[in-house]
Amino acid sequence: MGSTPEKRRRSEAVEEVYGILDKRNIQYVQFGLNKRFSTWYGSNVYFGKDKRTLGFKELNEEGSLPGSQNGHIGQNETDNSEYWLETLYVCEYCFRYTDIEQELVMHEKCCTYKNHPPGKIYYRSPQYTIRRVKGSKHENFCQCLCLFTKLFLDNKSVYFKVKQFEFYIVYATNSTVPMAFFSKDLYSYQENNLACILVFPPYQRKKLGTLLIEFSYLLSRRQNIISGPELPLSPFGLIGYLKFWSFSIVWQLTEGELRDAAYITIREISEVTGFRIRDVIQALKYLKCLRGDEINLNVIRSWARSNKVSQGFMIENEYVLFDD
DSSP, X not given: OOOOHHHXXXXXXXXXXXXXXXXXXXXXXXXXXXEEEEOSSOBOTTBOXXXXXXXXXXXXXXXXXXXXXXXXXXXXXXXXXXSSEEEEEEOTTTOOEESOXXXXXXXXXXXXXXXXXXXXEEEEOSXXXXXXXXXXXXXXXXXXXXXXXXXXXXXXXXXXXXXXXXXXXXXXXXXXXXEEEEEEETTOTTOOSBSEEEEOGGGOSSSHHHHHHHHHHHHHHHTTOOBOXXXXXXXXXXXXXXXXXXXXHHHHHHTSTTTTOSSOOHHHHHHHHOBOHHHHHHHHHHHTXXXXXXXXXXXXXXXXHXXXXXXXXXXXXXXXXXXX
């Protein structure tokens, strides 16, 4: 059945406010000079009104990559293509973008963030470094990061009003190439510790999502608040959180503060982990360890062995570099 006028109006409203499209409109992203991959979702936020010209070129704005020709229609776009653009070229250091490969090559030779990433280091282990980048201080960087994110997350996230957000970005230690990030709304009424999270396609399956989720709870525990992510979670996001919540709860029950407790309540688990009560309940159901009002510790111990819980967490406290 075709879409009704009401559905079309809702779809147009979502596209207008959030830039979400119902199909992909950019085929590939060239991320830096040697990483190329498909987009996952469509978004109109890069484009001007003609849906073919990148917005900054159509508007003749400052801040384009070196060598850009304002008003130029992308060289890799064809009128007959189902895509608005075949390849978007994105700087892997600062997320600035163009539709011309040579512009990216020229830009990356002189990108400021190639040698000096933005923000302040909050965590530095031999393997990973996490930097806090303030949207109010590095507005252009954070806007470009949010635009890039919309090609890989199907959510109604803002992309220009970044001043009220902080961004926690993970790098390989001794590298200046971002691999993943999460954002945090500084004025969240629900005191959420995470608004949006993304591991960039070339760096997936390295448990970077788990690393960042752990760090988000470290931040909220430091503030002495019970917290959690902004809702609703995507299906993939929910799976990631259920695994993390479950791991953390099982660790507390087998290795942590609650390992010798004779009787354990959900509220006690919430207070020890920093998880919201509803999230604790979700995790316990996921673990299938509830027997009436009691937790079946045999199930917990079995899960702990199967998932190597005794090895502990990714974040190591000795490498945390918070301000005093």
